[in-house]
Structure formats: structure tokens, C-alpha cells
Amino acid sequence: MDKMPKWADVVLIPVISLLLAAALSALVILGIGKDPVEAVQLMVSGALGSTYGWGYTLYYATNFLFTGLAVSVAYHAGLFNIGGEGQAMLGGLGVALICLFIPWPHWSIALVVAAIAAGLFGAAWAAIPAYLQAKRGSHVVITTIMFNFIAFSVMNYMLVNVLKPAGSMDPATARFGENVHLPSLHDILAPIGISFHERAPANVTLLVALAACVVVWLLIWRTPLGYEIRTFGKSEAGTRYAGMSPLKITMIAMLISGALCGMMAINNVMGEAERLVLNSTEGAGFIGIAVALMGRNHPFGVFLAAILFGFLYQGGAELALWANIPRELIVVIQALVILFTGALDNMVRMPLEKLFVAIRKEKA
């Protein structure tokens, strides 16, 4: 019998963990001599107070949706994919190659092909760690960390030695053509009479990310493959006895995870920057960890967590601009969220479990 009702596990524990992280964040803001209430007000007005703010919030959220889903798919298979950063970088390379060298007649075709290329590049970058984990037992966490660093060197080499336009000092590719310009939310919403800020970067990729949420939900809970992935995550021995192949499941779960991370590039590279720059991912691969943990590895939870982190990112930028609080505050908040919803989960869980057992005894 479960020690706790399901709602406590799904809602109560994440909320308490989040409140703890928020309380400590407030203390940090107090510690650097600022007013937490004022900071929150500034973040809310900056991130949610205008369609411009929403445009950035949703743009960041799109990135985090992809990486968060990626981490959670791997997590269901009992694998901790910490290599989202590298996979997303490689995805950017795939997008850049597609957008730079092929004259696309329409953005929609370019988007489909770029998404496939981004997914393939991301998946390819996850393939070696996945194979080594499945076949040779090399810990996937360590190999994906190593692959993040290798990815950075690869990108550095490609941008400085290969893709940089002649005469440019900046390690970045040339700007993509107008033909692959993705419609922003402004372009999409204007025909139906909703005015959205013109310069906000949220774009059609948001819809792709939302579709990915639905697809991942279907995959994990409504397909035989999803069942195998979840079984494998619970018990490797059980998977073997049931005649499923651990090699196959590990590979597929990691490839899907890598592909999702790679696909983030259609948002940040194709949708926003419209060229590939060094460090284009800006840590989104790591934020996927926090997003997945907070969202309890469920696509809907990931959706909520991604919006929250989008808000934090945009709000943090506003704080840096107007309140002279460094952007690193967001990194601290992110760390606290990972700490409380991930590593210190039992700190909240154990006393609650005791409480619920006590209540049940009282009733009985």
C-alpha cells in the first residue's frame, strides 16, 4: 500500500519543494541587499506584463520544453541525460547547414527539414554515450558530460575554421536568408486580430514544442515502446525476464532524448538568432534537468515548469537591466530548484509520509 495519496506525491511535494527553493532565493536576494518583493514585482511586470515580455518568456519556455522533455524521456528509462547541452549545440549545427546551403522555396518546408536535421544531429551526439552505456556499461552521465565538452570544441572548430564567413572576426555563421525566416507569434496572431509585439522572439516553434509534449505523452503512456521504456527504468532485470532488449531500449530512449534536445535549435538558431553563434544554447540543456525534475517527468508538468523557467529567465534579464541584480541570480534559483525537487526530495517526502501514515492510523 502506498504511504501517501497520489495527489500528495504529484502536487504537494513539488509545491513544498518549490516554496522552499523560493524562500531561500528570497534570502539570497536579501543577502545581496535588495528587496525580494520588489524583485518579484519587477520580474512579473517584465516577463508577463506585456506581449513583449510574454514573447521572451514563451521563447525561453520553448527551449526548455524541448530539453525538459528530452531529460524526462531518458529518465523514464532510468537514464540521466546530462548531455542536452552538447546535443542541442549539434542540433544547431544541423539547422545551420540546412539553412545556409539550400535555397528553400518556403519557410515551412525548411522548418520540417531543419527539424529533422536538428533531431538527427542531436540523436547522433547521444548515440555514442547510449551505445557505450548499453553495450560496455560506461556510465551515461560521465560520457554525456564528456560529450558536452567535446561538442563545444567541435562547434568552436566548425565556426572558427569552417563556417565563419571570410573576413569576419566573429566565430559565427553568416545570417540565414529571408526564405527561412520563421513567422513570429506576431505574424501568426495578427490575422486573427490579436496584436502581439513585433520584436518578441517567440515563434512558430512554440507550436512544434507543444506538439512534442503531446507526442511524448502518447509515446510514454500509450505505446508498447513507452511501456518498455518505463519497465526498463523501474527494473533492468525485470525487462530481461520479460524478453525485452535493454540494448534496444537504452538506445531508443537516448536517441529520442538527443533528438528532442537537438530540435531545440529550430527555436534558438533558426527562429531567433537566424545564424549559428558559439554557445548558442546558453545553458538550456542543463535547465532541462531542472524542468524535468520539477515537472515530475510528465509532459504536462514539464510544460508548467518550462513556462516557470521561461518566466524566471525573462524576469532575470529584467532584473539585470533595471535592478542591478546580476543574471546569475537565475542560476542560483535554478540550482535551488534542482536541489530541493531533486536531491533533497526525501527531506520533504519522509516527514510527509510519516504524517500521512499517522493520519491514517488515527482514522483506523
Place this chain on the structure above:
Amino acid sequence: MDFLTLIQVLDSTVRLAVPLLLACLAGLFSERAGIFDIGLEGKMLMAAFFSAAVAAVTGNVWLGLLAGVASSLALAGLHGLASITFRGNQLISGVAINFLASGLTVLIAQNWFQQGGRTPSLIGAGRFNSVELPFAIGPTEAEAAGRPLSQLLAEAGPLQQIYSELLSGHSVLVYLSFLAVPLTAWILFGTRFGLRLRAVGENPAAVDTAGVSVVGLRFAAVGICGILCGIAGAYLATALQAGFVKEMTAGRGFIALAALIFAKWRPWHALSATLLFGLLQALALRFQSINLGGITLPVQLMEALPYILTVVILAGFVGKAVPPKAGGTPYVKER
């Protein structure tokens, strides 16, 4: 490449290997006791900041070292709390610690010094200065002779060059960190504490049955890890460089982790692995690209080589790296 250049590259190899070595030994203690630690980077970064900050304010580098070690120990305590007391996921805790350090250091640095997330440059007694061994040609000799040091060194014989450039002129932390290798080997393989520590990483239930506290041993290991990471961070900010800058550890904690796997969790091998990775860093620093008989190796390859080598080792193609058996799993006492 002439002989003196070679010696100079080896000299900078030693300087660059020291933080890797200390962090690697830190990870060795922790992982031998069954606690995975991917938070080496964060602990080093935190220590780098607090050592530089305190050294800048007090002008005393030893107080700085103390502050650095204390801050690293605090993060180690957090890791212990999460992964030993609350039996949480050790990898997630490590990730959180890395981000915590990365954010807090800049936040506090900006709040204290308003210099864009760095500390003021350290001067005089605020830094670990180099130790001149007897009979070595150093800045004092150059001053006495009234000629530049590089000229004096170029004229000296090869043995004197090795002695003066490679062996002499490092900070005291360099010599201490090399002494830490035999010390670690002795503690782990020559003392009762070391035996128990290794046992707790392989089979904690057996240690528990013998009436020794698993929790106590693991906290001790995590604590030693914190101290060593603290020294590594302090070395970066107060000896290798003169002050803290944002993200100054630059992935060294992960290279140390790679070296630890490369060394297969053994102290003497940790020394050779970190020296090798230090050499790669020194080469990448000195030469932008290396020409090997017609093939030019790009500098990016040199930077990525430690990670590539680690993956190859992990893949088990060059001898298998087997981590301590109980690594990563929290110990639950039977009731």
C-alpha cells in the same frame, strides 16, 4: 622546439596539473567511499572565489586559503546531507552544487566588489608567491646580475635549467599537492581508516555488520573531498592567477573527474593522469596548432583530447575502468 622551451612547457604542465591533481584526489576519496561527486567543479569555483575575496580584503593569503576550504567544505556538507542523510540522487545533487557555485560566486562578487563578478587583483602577501629553492636561478639572481631572468636561464646548463625552471619557483601549494599523492596512497592502503573507507564503497553492508558507521565514514570521505577541492580552488585564484574571475575553473572539475576514471580510482595513477591532462592544457596554451609531419592538429582537438581519452577509457577499449561497486547508491540500514 629547443630544450629550454621543452622545460618551459613541462613547467607550465606542473602548474596546470596541480588543480587537476587536487580535485582528482578529492574525487578519489569521495568515490572510493561510494559517493559519486560531479560537483568537484562547483566546490573548486566556490573556494576560488572565497579565497580570493578574503585574501583581497585581509591581504593575507593563508586566511584566504582557510576561507576557500571552509566554503568548499560547506558545499561538501550539502552534498553529504543530500546524498548520505536524505539518500537523494548523488548526480543531481552534484549538478545542483555546480550551479549553486556558478551563480553565488558572481552574485556575491558583484555585491562585495562591484567589478563585474571578479575580485580585485591580489598583490604581495595576498598571493601565494613562488618558492625559490637554494642554488636555483630566480628573480633574485637576475636582479643581482642586473640582467633579465630569461637571459640567465638561456645561458645556464641543462641540469640547471631543469632545476631552476621546472623544480624551483612554484608556490608552496604545488609542493604540498605532490606530497598529497603518497599521503593519499598511504591513508587509503596503509591505514585502518583507509581500509574501512574503501570497504564502504564496495560493500557498505559488511562495514555496517562489523559495527562501523557507514554514515560517519562517508561523511569523512566527503569532508576530505571538500578540503582538497578547497585547496584546489584557492590555488587557482591565489597562486596560478591573481584573483577570481567568473567561471574561472573552466571545466577543470570535469577534467579531474575524467582523470579519476583514467586513473581507475588509484592515487599514483591519478598523478600521471593529471600530469598528462596538464601537459595537454599546457600545449594548447602555448601552441595554437601543432604540426605533426604535414597534418596540422587544431587547438580545439587538444582541448577536447582529455574528454575523448576518457570516453575511450570508459568504453573499455584500453583496459576496463571499474568504479567502486557501491558507488552512487545510498545505503539503507536494515531494520
